[in-house]
Amino acid sequence: MNNYLSVLKQITHEKYQQLIQKENVNQNAVLASISLVQNEQDIILCSLGTGSKAVGLNHMNEQNHCLHSCHAEVIAKRGFQLWLYEIFSNPDEIDRYFEKQEKKYQLKKEYKVCFYVTQPPCGQAQLFPESQIYGLSAARPFSEFQKETENIPNCDPKRLRSTPANSKTPIQQKNPSFCCTDKLMIWNVVGIQGALLNKYINPIYIDNLIIEFREKFSLKQVFDVRKRSGKSKNDVLKINNKSISKSFRIQKPKLIYTKKNLFPYSPYHPKNDELNKRINRDINQQSLQSFSYLYVNSFGTEKINSINGLKWGITKKDIQKLQFLPKITKYHLFQKFKELYGSLESKHLQCNYRDAKNSNIKYLCLKMNIKKCFQEWSLDKTQFEQFQL
Numbered sequence: 334m335n336n337y338l339s340v341l342k343q344i345t346h347e348k349y350q351q352l353i354q355k356e357n358v359n360q361n362a363v364l365a366s367i368s369l370v371q372n373e374q375d376i377i378l379c380s381l382g383t384g385s386k387a388v389g390l391n392h393m394n395e396q397n398h399c400l401h402s403c404h405a406e407v408i409a410k411r412g413f414q415l416w417l418y419e420i421f422s423n424p425d426e427i428d429r430y431f432e433k434q435e436k437k438y439q440l441k442k443e444y445k446v447c448f449y450v451t452q453p454p455c456g457q458a459q460l461f462p463e464s465q466i467y468g469l470s471a472a473r474p475f476s477e478f479q480k481e482t483e484n485i486p487n488c489d490p491k492r493l494r495s496t497p498a499n500s501k502t503p504i505q506q507k508n509p510s511f512c513c514t515d516k517l518m519i520w521n522v523v524g525i526q527g528a529l530l531n532k533y534i535n536p537i538y539i540d541n542l543i544i545e546f547r548e549k550f551s552l553k554q555v556f557d558v559r560k561r562s563g564k565s566k567n568d569v570l571k572i573n574n575k576s577i578s579k580s581f582r583i584q585k586p587k588l589i590y591t592k593k594n595l596f597p598y599s600p601y602h603p604k605n606d607e608l609n610k611r612i613n614r615d616i617n618q619q620s621l622q623s624f625s626y627l628y629v630n631s632f633g634t635e636k637i638n639s640i641n642g643l644k645w646g647i648t649k650k651d652i653q654k655l656q657f658l659p660k661i662t663k664y665h666l667f668q669k670f671k672e673l674y675g676s677l678e679s680k681h682l683q684c685n686y687r688d689a690k691n692s693n694i695k696y697l698c699l700k701m702n703i704k705k706c707f708q709e710w711s712l713d714k715t716q717f718e719q720f721q722l
């Protein structure tokens with residue numbers, strides 16, 4: 334592991350320790366962070382997320398704009414978008430990180446984007462045959478996964494998956510969002526800045542994907558849309574033999590595996606015979622944790638209730654109030670986008686969220702191409718995206 338990568342790992346874990354300082358919580362919750370590393374040296378921890386729960390369908394409706402997935406990876410990625418909005422509200426900060434290339438801003442070459450996660454992301458990256466599961470990994474057997482996903486055929490990489498559900502969740506209430514492996518695979522084509530910010534920023538791709546995991550298995554294939562679907566680069570990036578946009582590519586992040594982090598008071602010990610049992614027990618405990626943390630550099634922290642996707646600790650009567658939505662919900666990020674649009678275009682954006690997103694035709698085409706590469710694409714969130722501010 335490069336020098337800066339071990340520092341990055343340390344910074345991520347230290348930030349988490351700071352967040353949970355006064356709380357009696359599981360030390361080993363799933364963490365994900367996004368950092369920029371300048372000239373392979375200086376690390377800026379942009380965002381950090383924790384958690385492994387997704388909101389049940391019964392909590393998702395058009396009126397409450399709750400956060401649908403509270404998995405660490407999703408929180409870190411949306412936190413990164415919030416960080417970008419913070420940067421774009423200050424011209425000096427824009428110049429620090431971006432340069433203008435034709436019409437859009439491009440992240441300067443001296444910055445590498447590092448995505449750190451403390452276990453293989455849910456979905457395909459966690460699937461291994463039973464016989465091969467041992468040691469320090471969050472790998473789970475096919476059979477266990479199958480129980481959760483019931484109607485989905487066993488381990489077919491050509492299918493996209495929704496987030497795994499707790500076995501107690503009735504199938505009708507299961508969250509339809511994509512699992513983190515599939516999200517990462519899609520981000521490797523469209524970038525992590527999102528459709529809205531892509532109006533002003535060229536795609537930002539993950540350069541290093543760092544996973545706490547033993548090196549026994551390669552996870553490379555699962556994050557690559559071509560390997561997963563068997564389709565060609567042209568199927569993904571072209572329409573009628575014409576490139577959708579020169580700025581998009583199929584990114585192959587460098588995959589770096591690192592050992593599980595050991596806290597001074599961690600129940601783990603490298604020589605502990607009970608290690609596997611303890612890790613398995615811990616993984617089960619993770620799924621019991623009903624909150625997530627968000628940290629965004631220059632913005633601060635937020636605690637999110639991962640059962641209902643709203644801020645932690647609000648009372649029933651406040652549930653419908655928009656100021657109690659986490660800052661990384663579509664609602665708040667759209668608000669940020671409208672502010673940015675107003676300042677860059679000197680006029681008001683009138684349309685609803687979905688229309689604003691779909692006005693980025695190139696991004697939309699790219700997503701449609703990815704959709705065509707797979708046998709199914711169950712995600713339809715149209716009803717949750719037609720809100721106006």
Ligand SMILES: [Zn+2]
Pocket residue numbers: 404405406454455496512513514
């Ligand atoms: Zn996940």
